[in-house]
Amino acid sequence: MTDYLQLAKEIVQRATRDGVQAEALIMDDVSTTLRVDGGEVEQLSQSGSKGLGVRVIDGGKVGYAYTSDFSDEGIQTTINAAHELAQIATPDEFRALPQLQTIPDEDLEIYDPALETVTTSAKVDLAKQAERQTFEADSRIFHAQANYGDSITHVYLANSNGFAGKYSRTTAYAYVFATAKDKDLNDSAQGFGLDSSPYFSELSAVKIGQESAYTSTLTLGGKTVPTQKTTVVFDPMVMTQIIGTLAFAMRADSLQRGRSFLIGKQGTEVGSDKVTLLDNGRMKRGLASAPFDAEGVPTSATRLMDEGIFQNVIYDTYSARMEGGEAFSTGNAQRGSHRNLPGVGPSNFYLQPGILSRDEIIAGIDDGFYITNVMQTGGISPVTGDCSMAASGKWIKNGKLTDPINGVTVATTLNELLKNISEVGNDLRMFPFMGSLGSPTVRVDNVIVGGSVAEAAPAG
Amino acid sequence: MISKETASKVLAVAMKTGADLAEIYVEDTTELQLAMQESKLEQAIRGTDRGAGIRVFFGNLVTYAYTDDLSEESLLRAAEAAGAAGSGSAKSQIIDLTTKNSALAFPIVKPFDTMSIAQKAEILQKVDEKARAYSPHVIQVMPGYVEKHRQMWLYNSDGVAVEDDRSYTEFRVGVTAQKEGVLQSAFEGFGGRVGLELFDTKDPYQAAHNAAESAVKMLDARPCPAGEMPVVICNGWGGVLFHEACGHQMEADFITKGSSAYTGRVGETVANPIITAIDDGTIPGRRGSLRFDDDGVEARKNVLIDKGVLVDYMWDLVEARRAGHHSTGNGRRQSFRHMPMPRMTNTYIDAGPHDPQEIIESTKKGIYIKNMAGGQADIARGDYVFNATEAYLIEDGKLTAPVRSATIAGNGPKALESIDMVGTDLALDPGVGMCGKGQSARVSVGQPTVRIPLANVGGTDN
Numbered sequence: 001m002t003d004y005l006q007l008a009k010e011i012v013q014r015a016t017r018d019g020v021q022a023e024a025l026i027m028d029d030v031s032t033t034l035r036v037d038g039g040e041v042e043q044l045s046q047s048g049s050k051g052l053g054v055r056v057i058d059g060g061k062v063g064y065a066y067t068s069d070f071s072d073e074g075i076q077t078t079i080n081a082a083h084e085l086a087q088i089a090t091p092d093e094f095r096a097l098p099q100l101q102t103i104p105d106e107d108l109e110i111y112d113p114a115l116e117t118v119t120t121s122a123k124v125d126l127a128k129q130a131e132r133q134t135f136e137a138d139s140r141i142f143h144a145q146a147n148y149g150d151s152i153t154h155v156y157l158a159n160s161n162g163f164a165g166k167y168s169r170t171t172a173y174a175y176v177f178a179t180a181k182d183k184d185l186n187d188s189a190q191g192f193g194l195d196s197s198p199y200f201s202e203l204s205a206v207k208i209g210q211e212s213a214y215t216s217t218l219t220l221g222g223k224t225v226p227t228q229k230t231t232v233v234f235d236p237m238v239m240t241q242i243i244g245t246l247a248f249a250m251r252a253d254s255l256q257r258g259r260s261f262l263i264g265k266q267g268t269e270v271g272s273d274k275v276t277l278l279d280n281g282r283m284k285r286g287l288a289s290a291p292f293d294a295e296g297v298p299t300s301a302t303r304l305m306d307e308g309i310f311q312n313v314i315y316d317t318y319s320a321r322m323e324g325g326e327a328f329s330t331g332n333a334q335r336g337s338h339r340n341l342p343g344v345g346p347s348n349f350y351l352q353p354g355i356l357s358r359d360e361i362i363a364g365i366d367d368g369f370y371i372t373n374v375m376q377t378g379g380i381s382p383v384t385g386d387c388s389m390a391a392s393g394k395w396i397k398n399g400k401l402t403d404p405i406n407g408v409t410v411a412t413t414l415n416e417l418l419k420n421i422s423e424v425g426n427d428l429r430m431f432p433f434m435g436s437l438g439s440p441t442v443r444v445d446n447v448i449v450g451g452s453v454a455e456a457a458p459a460g
Numbered sequence: 461m462i463s464k465e466t467a468s469k470v471l472a473v474a475m476k477t478g479a480d481l482a483e484i485y486v487e488d489t490t491e492l493q494l495a496m497q498e499s500k501l502e503q504a505i506r507g508t509d510r511g512a513g514i515r516v517f518f519g520n521l522v523t524y525a526y527t528d529d530l531s532e533e534s535l536l537r538a539a540e541a542a543g544a545a546g547s548g549s550a551k552s553q554i555i556d557l558t559t560k561n562s563a564l565a566f567p568i569v570k571p572f573d574t575m576s577i578a579q580k581a582e583i584l585q586k587v588d589e590k591a592r593a594y595s596p597h598v599i600q601v602m603p604g605y606v607e608k609h610r611q612m613w614l615y616n617s618d619g620v621a622v623e624d625d626r627s628y629t630e631f632r633v634g635v636t637a638q639k640e641g642v643l644q645s646a647f648e649g650f651g652g653r654v655g656l657e658l659f660d661t662k663d664p665y666q667a668a669h670n671a672a673e674s675a676v677k678m679l680d681a682r683p684c685p686a687g688e689m690p691v692v693i694c695n696g697w698g699g700v701l702f703h704e705a706c707g708h709q710m711e712a713d714f715i716t717k718g719s720s721a722y723t724g725r726v727g728e729t730v731a732n733p734i735i736t737a738i739d740d741g742t743i744p745g746r747r748g749s750l751r752f753d754d755d756g757v758e759a760r761k762n763v764l765i766d767k768g769v770l771v772d773y774m775w776d777l778v779e780a781r782r783a784g785h786h787s788t789g790n791g792r793r794q795s796f797r798h799m800p801m802p803r804m805t806n807t808y809i810d811a812g813p814h815d816p817q818e819i820i821e822s823t824k825k826g827i828y829i830k831n832m833a834g835g836q837a838d839i840a841r842g843d844y845v846f847n848a849t850e851a852y853l854i855e856d857g858k859l860t861a862p863v864r865s866a867t868i869a870g871n872g873p874k875a876l877e878s879i880d881m882v883g884t885d886l887a888l889d890p891g892v893g894m895c896g897k898g899q900s901a902r903v904s905v906g907q908p909t910v911r912i913p914l915a916n917v918g919g920t921d922n
Contacts, residue, residue, distance in 0.1 A: 037717070043799060045524035046541060049511070066507040068528040074508070085504035088581045092500055143719050179719040179840040190719070190840035216840075224916070227687045257498060258599040258636050261643065339507055375845040378833025379867045379918075383636060383643050386865035388684075388918040390845035407843065409869050409918020411686060450686030450918045 004028060004050075005166045007070075008158040011054060015079045016160040020086075021057040021097045023159040025294070026050065027338050031151035032120065036127040037144075046120070051338035054082045057096060061089040066339050094321040098297045098329060100162045108282060108289045110169040112199040115152060123148050126174055126205055133209020134178050134193070138217050142181040142188065146208075148174045150200065155290075163296040171287060172200045173432060176212040182220040189392075189406070191216025191373075192237075196432045198285055218372055219392040222406025224451035231368035231422075232410060232447045233361055233396065236429040238374050239351070239439035242387065245414065246277065247346040247437065249382035250304050252319035252327075254344075261385030261414055262310060271308040271418035274354060278303055279314050281331050281347035288436035292331070294342040299331035308418070316344045334435065350438035354424035358441040361423045363399040369449055370394045370401055371410065385414040391449075409450040420445045461486045462512070464557045466532050467615040471554050473539040474516045475617055477546025481517040482539075483616040485754065486530070487796040492577070495604040496584045499592075503604075504577070513796040514542040521545060522778060524799050555619030562758050564742055564751045568627050568655035572607045575656050580605055583631075583659070587668040591635050594672035597679060600636035603668070606651075614756040622758075624751040628902060629658045630892050633668050637675035644681070644864070646674035646831070646849060649892035652745045653902075662890075674831065674850050681864035684851065684919025690826035691868055691915040692819055692854065696887040697831065699808050699905035702737060703895070704835035705844035705872030710764055711790070711802040711897075712779035714839050721842040721873045725770050731876045733768040734812045741789055741805035747891045748805035748903040755791030755800050762788045764807075765876075776802040794899035804895065808906030812882025816909040819881045821857040827866060827917055828852045828859055834893075842872040867918035875912050883909035 008024040015022035030048040034041060052075065053066040063086030067078045131146035150172040158164040173196035181188040193212030195203045234242070254260040262270065281299025283289050292298055295317055304312050315323075316333035334345030362370060369391075376389030388411035394401040412420070425441035467484055474482035488510045495503035512535060513526040525542040527534045584603040591601040608628045615621050630651025637644050648667040652658060693701055706722075714720035722730065731737075741750045741759030750759040755777035763771045775783075776791030779802055791800035820828060828851060835846030848866040852859045888906035895903040 041521055043522050043524070044545065045526070045799065047524075047526045047538070047797070049526070049528050049797065051528075062502060062504070064503070064505045066505070068509055068511060078508075081506040085506060085577070088578050089502065089504050090496075090500035092502065095502075143717050145717070179717075188719075188721075188840045190838055258638060258643065259645075263643075339505075339509075341503060341505065373838075375836045375838065375843070375869070376847065376867070377836045377845065378847040378849065379845070379865070381645075381865070383645050384865065385643075388847070388865050388867040390843065390867065390869035390916075390918065392843075406841070407869065407871065407916060409686065409845075409867050409916055411684075411865070411867065411918045448686055448919070450916060451688075 004154065004156040005158065005164060008156045009164055011075060011079065012158045012160050015054055015056055015082065019059065021160045023055040023097060025053045025338055026156040027153060029151050029153040031149065032123060033149040034124060034127060036124065036131050036146045039128060039131065041124055052078060053338035054078050055341065056082045056086050058086040060091040060093050060095045061086045062095050063089060064341050094318055096321065097159045097161050098295050098317040101298055103165055103291050103298050108291065109285045110198045110289050112170040115150060115170045115172060115200050118200050126203060129205035130174055130176050130208040133206050134176050134212045137210050137213030138180065140180045140182050140217050140220065141178055141213055143179040144176050144212065146174065146176045157296050159296060165292055165296060167291050170198050172197060172203055174203050174208055176208050178212040178216040180216040180220055185221035187221050189216055189219050196287060198287065215372055218394060219404045219406050222392055222404035224407045225395065225405060225449060227450050229446055229448050231365055231443065231445045233365065233368060233370045234442045234444065235372045236427060236439050236441055237431065238371050239442045240431050240433060240437050241374065241376065242380055243349065243351055243439045244434050244437050245380045245382045247349045250313050251344040252313045252315045252323065254382060255313060256319060256322060259383050261382065265310050268310060269308050270310045271305060272421045273307040274421050274424045275305055275308050275418055276352035277305040278352055279332065279346050279349045283348040286348035286436055287430065287432045288347040293333040294335045295333040297329045297331045297333060299347060302330045314344060314346060316342060319344055346435055346437065348430060348436040350428060350430060351424060351440060353426050353428040353440040356423055356425055358425050358427055361425055361441055361443050362396055362401065365396045366398055368396040369405060370396050387412050387414050387417055410447050411450060412447045416446065417444055461488055461613055462530060464621065466535065467557060468554050470514065470535045470539045471615065471617045473536055474514055474543045475554065476550045477543045478548025478551055479516045479518050479543060479546055481617055483515045483614065484512055485796055486512045486613040487610065489608065489610040491606065491608040493606050494581055494584060495602065496588055497602050499588050501581050501584065509795060511796040514538045515799060516542045518546055520782065522799065526797050554617050557615050557619060557621040559621045562751050564759060566653050566744060566749060566751065570656035572609065572655060583664055587633055587664050590665045591633065591668040591672040594669060595637065595676045597637040597639050597676050598635055598672050599638045602634040604632045606630045612754065616756060620756045622752040622756045626653060627655055628747065629654055629656060631664050632892055633671050635671040635675045637679055639679045642679055644675050644678040646671045646678065650890040652747050652891040653749050654745045678850060678862055678864060681862035684863040684866040684917060686917060686919045688914050688916055690823050691912045691917065692823060692826060692828045693910050694830050695883060695885045695907055695909045697889040697905065698829065698910065699889060699907035700832065700835050701846060702809050702907060703804060703807050703905045704837045704846060706876050707804050707807050708837050709839055709842055709872060710773045712773045712775040713802050715773050716779050716783050719840050722770060726772060728770055729768050730770045730873065731765055731768045732879055734882045735765060735768055735876065735879060736763065736810040737765040738763050738810060739774055739804055739807045743806050746806045746888065746904045747893065750805060753789045753791045754793040755787060757787045757789045757791060759789045759805065774802050774804060776800050792901050794901065798899050801897065803897065803901050804903050806888065806904035808888060809882065809908065809910065811884050811886035811908050814881045814883050816883040816885045819883055819909050819911050820854060820859065823854045823911065824856060826854040827863065828854050829868065837872060843869065844872045845869040863919065865919065868915050869918060870915045875915065878913055879910055880913050881911040885909055
């Protein structure tokens with residue numbers, strides 16, 4: 001087996017020239033994906049792959065090339081391409097590799113050695129069980145499809161400032177897509193249940209099955225409501241989509257480059273005192289936790305919004321250098337794979353949980369809308385701060401869930417939404433979206449629910 | 461990339477445990493990406509992705525193994541792994557691999573190397589200048605250029621041997637404008653399964669101008685009204701509505717599982733008779749066009765809906781085998797690391813009888829959608845949503861004020877039944893569409909101007 005850290009160091013040596021910085025990233029993974037449908041395995045894929053990315057910085061000009069070909073010739077072609085591309089880039093004095101920093105020696109619990117020996121049949125069983133649990137949870141389930149996937153990834157990073165580091169991580173996930181049908185109501189709906197962890201043994205087929213059954217049946221027979229301004233409750237998975245947009249808006253580069261509705265608001269109160277947002281690259285068992293980021297900077301925990309006050313942003317090396325002064329990288333350089341240049345991105349980014357349970361939040365609402373599913377594509381914009389999407393869920397009447405709702409839109413602005421968050425639940429859930437994002441159940445007041453023509457919309 | 465002898469050996473190993481069919485898919489892809497921000501060329505990326513995937517069919521079970529090492533030894537190892545699910549002995553011999561030809565050709569007039577990287581970068585630089593010159597309100601310009609050369613070879617144990625050499629060129633520009641604390645952004649782009657001749661007929665500077673104009677115009681947009689109202693959707697990219705709201709529900713994987721609203725409805729009237737919808741993988745130069753799909757099946761033009769009547773779904777090899785149907789050439793995969801699944805290619809609603817001007821004039825009060833971000837659909841229910849990035853109020857048959865953040869939601873099959881006006885002005889999109897369904901695929905959409913008499917519009921003005 002090739003020593004990839006050694007190889008990365010050698011590539012850095014070959015790519016470094018007078019006044020030119022170089023960095024090499026090697027990723028090597030083994031993954032399994034499988035799908036169970038109707039109690040039978042339909043698809044099974046098990047393979048390994050690897051990739052190399054070479055970044056050179058020549059007088060502030062960046063060139064990048066990648067390959068999956070690790071032959072000597074393939075590597076040399078990649079190094080040459082990176083140098084060639086640097087020649088056409090625009091020089092930028094803030095482009096530079098990070099200074100060498102010590103990586104704290106701490107077990108982040110992101111590697112499950114057991115995954116190496118979990119058999120394929122155990123993985124198949126988990127998926128089968130999740131599918132079965134979905135059917136058992138509700139008789140209206142018409143179809144369920146269970147997917148399981150995992151990967152064992154090794155990351156090797158070296159640069160010409162002397163950094164050389166490696167770490168390994170495991171990820172295991174399973175999800176069920178369910179379709180529910182109700183003949184009497186002449187309606188069908190789809191739902192989704194998901195669980196993920198670095199640790200295989202933490203995945204719960206029961207939880208996934210129950211969740212996919214709940215989400216697919218909850219809105220069966222759902223009707224629209226008159227257009228009105230009301231209180232809504234976002235389920236954690238729904239709120240997490242909004243959290244992802246907030247994470248984008250709180251990236252240093254988004255603010256520096258006019259792509260955030262939060263421009264000019266740093267240090268001011270932008271949300272209610274219930275809103276505390278955190279990014280923690282060192283969260284134990286976090287799906288985006290790592291000892292160092294995509295450039296070799298130690299990861300850290302950053303408090304971005306503290307009880308409504310917008311305090312900090314997340315930085316990579318470039319955005320911190322550009323800002324100058326006391327700004328430093330928060331260890332938030334991310335890249336999707338060896339095909340991408342590093343850029344600022346959230347790690348484990350989440351809304352800090354509060355005290356009340358979901359049921360207690362709902363119990364406190366006389367009239368409102370509990371939202372368990374939204375669809376949006378570009379409807380939540382970190383740039384304009386607009387926030388509109390299609391939603392379904394259940395209506396809340398006198399503190400209880402009542403009629404199913406479907407085919408309505410909800411709209412507000414992110415500025416309004418942050419100010420109108422009046423409760424945050426104690427049920428924080430992290431999802432493997434864009435790395436790792438999470439939220440508890442959240443209550444938001446004064447949201448416009450668009451449905452049928454408003455004849456007598458209640459005053460907002 | 462690999463010899464037919466190697467392919468035959470690999471297939472024989474994959475078949476030796478009693479499989480019904482085995483296939484090897486080889487891919488060699490190179491790409492170049494250039495992107496600017498802050499008037500700086502800051503992303504210059506070149507990359508290579510090369511490998512093979514081996515797929516083996518045992519009844520309803522499909523197993524897969526891939527490798528980025530194309531040596532015979534590594535391919536044979538992958539074949540062993542993919543064939544490991546079987547427990548019998550070889551059922552049949554590999555039929556001779558004779559390369560199949562197709563009359564379909566997508567010739568590249570100007571290969572990527574007819575322009576230097578520096579010249580390509582210069583286009584982006586000028587695009588940046590052009591957009592910034594449009595208005596002092598323009599604060600950010602993001603031009604980008606991508607060229608991708610993806611070659612594929614596919615061999616299977618039924619004797620299929622095909623290749624498809626795909627080149628894609630695309631240009632895009634995003635513009636953000638700011639005034640009095642309000643930010644708006646707009647996006648333009650074009651591309652196709654073409655070489656650099658793309659720039660002979662499409663003007664990146666005009667696109668820069670249009671994006672800047674649109675972003676600045678939307679600065680004065682007022683909040684969109686909320687509630688149910690008529691929606692008129694522009695031609696071209698507006699076809700994303702059909703793609704999301706109905707197209708996905710006509711993909712065979714949702715049909716064989718019975719989860720789509722269109723299951724079992726072939727021969728039924730599912731739309732107004734003025735609607736004919738087509739998925740056509742053979743259109744020259746289009747982004748979704750294929751010589752052979754990623755199952756090795758020749759691309760075709762498939763009528764999905766003929767004058768309101770559902771004709772057929774879109775099939776890949778797996779679903780076709782499952783249902784005893786034939787593949788319609790819709791099997792596509794993101795890369796050699798993925799198994800194919802049913803996907804759209806170039807999907808559009810055909811031209812109808814109405815003058816587009818008349819469609820707007822006959823609408824008393826509603827919304828006109830001129831540009832939009834992508835969309836999303838709930839398959840089981842057929843519900844869809846998309847977000848308009850440039851929209852206007854229609855008042856007394858005229859386009860009036862621009863409105864911001866309009867989300868349009870509704871039910872796809874119901875919307876399709878209800879569409880009451882279809883324009884004569886069929887157009888395909890500019891060619892930068894990307895469809896996500898677990899895997900990403902380049903697609904095209906299209907339509908004439910279309911009116912939905914009642915859709916749910918989500919906005920902040922009630």
